[in-house]
Amino acid sequence: MRIFYWSKKQLVKWLLVLFTAVVFGMVGHDFWRSDLVVTTTKAQPIYQGDNSAQKMALTFNVDWGEEHLPIIMDILKKYEVKSTFFITGRFAVKFPELVKQIAEQGHELGNHGYSHPHPDRISKRENQDEIKKTEEAILKASGQQTVLFAPPYGEHQPHVVEAAENVGYKTIMWTIDTIDWDKSKSPEQIYQKVIKSAQNGAIVLMHPTDRTALALETMLKTLQEQGYELTTVSDVLPK
Secondary structure (H helix, E strand, C coil): CCCCCCCHHHHHHHHHHHHHHHHHHHHHHHHCCHHHHCCCCCCCCECECCCCCCEEEEEEEECCCCCCHHHHHHHHHHCCCCCEEEECHHHHHHCHHHHHHHHHCCCEEEECCCCCCCHHHCCHHHHHHHHHHHHHHHHHHHCCCCCEECCHHHCCCHHHHHHHHHCCCEEECCCEECCCCCCCCCHHHHHHHHHHHCCCCEEEEECCCHHHHHHHHHHHHHHHHCCCEEECHHHHCCC
């Protein structure tokens, strides 16, 4: 039997080779996927609309909260406000009548992916499938074609934005995040976050929660008194 003796220098060299092989073996599957990391798009996520007009867009990301939507829609109707509702495909399939009612009241429907995945963790092709499947579900429920995409969790790596652009969508983020999904946030905190940060072209991110419903009426009243027109995302984007 032969016994091999390695110098310290040789040992370090081979340990480095082994470490490199292990690391690339763990991440290589995703690292080398061109549809996940290699992009050519010049499109960028949109955080704010045209700041030359005194308009703000109120948006609602909807994957749950169906019990609060009728109240929210009633308040919007009372103040003659149109908003943008970013709907997941699975929500549209489960609650088609609600989605239809939102559209019938003149609100804009946007695309929030089908199953609310982490967009950054899935491929470009998978993101496109999520968007197209949702588009079909919303169109079937409401008759309205979606052209705006709000990525779940706000994840927007370049391959996500390119996936949306390639299927005809603009990627929409936000100017003001109310963080209203956090149950520790009170209606007053949600209200104050929007009022203190109000500005021309702002896109406000909300969700259908009981706290948002409680904050909404006073929020609309105050913003309108300050001279803001409250409208859809498409209406605040530069023409």
